[in-house]
Amino acid sequence: MGxxxxxxxxxxAQGLDIAxxxxxxxxxxxxLADRAGLSKxxxxxxxxxxxxxxxxVLDAAADAFAxxxxxxxxxxxxxxxxVEEIQERWMHWVTDLLPGGCPLIAASLAYDDREGPVRDRAVHHIERMVGAVERAATIAVDERHFARDLDTAAYAFEVWAIVMAYHQYSRLLRRPDAADLARRSFASLNARAAG
Incomplete structure (x- = not known):
């Protein structure tokens, strides 16, 4: 690397922290120039x-998430x-790895009704994140850890819903039980998925 x-x-990396x-x-x-110590x-x-x-910066966030x-x-x-490792690490990503939480989740809320390349990029990365969960659930079906008739798209939707709730409960509401609630929700979801 030059x-x-x-x-x-x-x-x-500085932009990711700001975002x-x-x-x-x-x-x-x-x-960003001020934070990075560079001129505009x-x-x-x-x-x-x-x-x-x-x-x-959203691309950098997606790379860091991966x-x-x-x-x-x-x-x-x-x-x-x-599947369980993705869930646990996603919780860690939301609360511990960046100073203010996931910039992709923040972008999903700030740009949900705004057209343009930033929204498009956020959509692309979130679809990839949710798609990775759906693929992991499909593999769990193939391995017979989840039921054969599992709706993997609905499963991925619920994982995203738990992650979003965890983000809000831990960062905005500062609920001390946020991690416990999220883990219990994931355990319940996984038990239902197993059939």
């Missing part, structure tokens, strides 16, 4: 516009062990 790639990676702490709208060229003109070497910068949640889960045996 110096330019190193700088870009460092800048995206996590303050939301994607707070991620401006000026704010220096940042324009990496981004063509504010929207391009926001999209690249590295922290999906790849370690895939290393486990097929089926229920992977």
């Amino acid at each position: 110096k330019g790639d190193d700088t870009r990676a460092r800048v995206l 996590s702490e303050w939301g994607l709208e707070s991620l401006t060229i000026g704010a 003109s220096g940042l324009y070497a990496h981004f063509t516009s504010k929207e391009d910068m926001q999209c690249q 590295a922290e949640v999906m790849l370690p889960a895939i290393a486990l045996p097929r089926g229920l062990p992977r």
Whole structure:
């Protein structure tokens, strides 16, 4: 990796922190330049516009999610062990790995009614996240850990619903029982999925 790639990676990491702490709208060229210790003109070497910068930060968030949640889960045996690991690591991702929570979830709320490339990028990454859960559930069906007639799309929907609720309960409501409630909800969902 060259110096330019190193700088870009460092800048995206700073952008990810800003987006996590303050939301994607707070991620401006000026704010990122200040945080990264670069000039605004220096940042324009990496981004063509504010929207391009926001999209690249969402890409960085998706890459970090894959590295922290999906790849370690895939290393486990097929089926229920992977599903449970995804659920546990997703909870860790929401509360422990970024200063202000998941920027993809934040973007899903801030851009749900706004058209444009930032919304499109958020949709793309969230669909990939939910799709990965659906594939993991399908593998659990194949491994006979889940019932043959499981609606894997509905299962993935419920996982996303629990993750969203956990995000709100832990970060917004600051409920001390948020993790326990989420784990119990996942256990109940997995028991129902097993038939």
